[in-house]
Amino acid sequence: MKVYAVPEAGAPAEAMDFPTPELTGKEVLVRITNTGVCHSDAHTQEGFISIGGGKTMPLTAKFPAVFGHEIVGTVAAVGPDSSLTPGDEKFIVFPWIGCGECQACQENAENLCPRGRALSIALPGGFAEEVWVPDEKYLIPLGDLDASWGATLACSGVTSFSAVNKLLPAGDEDVIAVIGTGGVGLMGVAFLKELGHKKILAIDVADENLETAKKMGATHTFNSTSTDNPSKAIQELVGGRIFGAVDFVNNGATASLALSLLQKGGKLVSVGLFGGSHEYGTAPLALQAQTIQGSFVGSLPELQQLVEIAKTSDLPALPITEQELGADNLNAALDALREGRSRGRIVLVND
Template sequence: MDAALFYEVGKPLRLDTVPDPEVQPGTVLVKVISSGLCDTDYRLMQTGLPMMEGPIIMGHQIAGSVAKVGPGVETVERGDSVLVHFLVHCGTCYYCQIGRENLCENWQAIGVQRPGGFAQFVLVPAGNVMKVPSGLSHADASLIPCGFATPYRAINRAHVGMGDTVVIVGARLWGLAAIRLCHLAGARAIVVDDDERRLTRAQQYGADAAFHVKADDLADRVQSLTAGRGADAALDFTGEAEAIATASQLLRKGGRLVVIGRAGCFGPVNVDILQLMFGEIELTGGCLVRGSEVRQLVELVERGALDVTGLISDRIVLPEINDGFAMLAADRPVSVVIDM
């Protein structure tokens, strides 16, 4: 089959022909129809991860049809349209046993340590496939497992609830998806970013307000929308220390700040100790996503409560994959999906 493989940090993916995967007991062979390019893929290509060793087929936003099921698999059958939850956990370590599978000591991500979706076929554990909501295209479905599930994890970690005002830091795909998820939760979404084009885009995608992160009066603007208190929660999708520090200053007392998702971000964050103590703000992170969260999103789409369409700006074919990443790097598209 044709596939795009990561070989080494800083190099483009290499198009290769590799053997088709062989179905195993408890696994499902998925014929990939749509495969989304994620900002994380690009950043991993630039920075690598200690556990990511080339050559490996990348790609973790996958939707397709079931080509074969292994012995013992009864949840799906050949021809079913499915999307793929990318996190594989061990089920036996301490964190899996206490129900925190996304912190698994032995986690592997499809498209990072396991062969992923930049290929014609991908072999995944049966527990990682879920049926595509009826009427949804494979391309739109491919955005659910990361594009929507990552901000959904952030929203869960921030305990966003009805009536909340949420500051979303970063208006790439995750930030735009977060606007919709905030609205679904009954919350108001204020987007901040350092790029005017992305701010305009955020408004087009329904942000209740959009402000430049470096605006002198940013805190005043957020306070004026919140009766002088500040935001109930902030979700950072940039992983940039300065933006995280800024977000912390936009919170009300008792506000929650969640940092999530981005690969290749390291180092300390500068949050005011007085604000932590006398403001009792809560600062936390979010790691990957849980299968239950992807499943909940699938059900929300299925019942018509959540719209995941309209976020794909560019469609390409596999041989154009490095051009697709160049587009993402130049920050032009909302998202890029490969039609396999």
């Protein structure tokens, strides 16, 4: 099968032929129609991620690597035990596949599997004409959703959804802050509203993003560059300290701000990969019984739930640019992401 693979860390992607696997059990071969290009593809291509302060953390992929984990496609072929039949129906592919045997996998939290075999990291991903999926259960019917937007639900969508869910349920008076209202953060605001949460505080450095957040359901907005003491100003705005925060930026400054806002028993969910560090008082964390929880992508049940919500509500679509699948467009998209030139999502299309 034709793939666009990166031969080694730091190199551009090029067209290659990978052997088409013989399908057994409930395995599925998906013919790909749409694959979103994610920032983490650009990090994995480089082989490391910057974690702030000039430090990096290695990211390992199996080279030659086929990236791309926001995949929509049709069923091209199935194993003998599959209930699916090849055809034109489109599916979203859940990419965060685990070993299937460990405790995390048994609890349907395959995204937390220590021996994960995620598409685009351990297994070949979606910058290809076809992708091998180890079980039909990872395919979720796309229905009437736009295929390029539906593809983005598998990473940016479920990342946002899983993060806000870690703060729910919350009471009507509980304030939840969404820090960083770019595309993924805006979806977080929309999910909170859709899931019935009442008090949503959007924090960003751009008024334009905050205006959009308000339209998506934010009840309070705050530009953190508007004062020298944003923590005090925010507490004045919302009437005290807050129940929880989801930090879609997650650098030293935003994490410190979020922690300074939390009430007793409050929780910070850390999602963004901007990198940085912050100091916190260990005794206050105990005395205030607060929680800091990391959040990485999402589980299969979460993606299924999210797709259901997307089918039945008006979630904001990230701005999407569609381009034809090919090595040149893929490399240009990865470069744009790495250099911070990308707005919205680029989705490679192979119709």
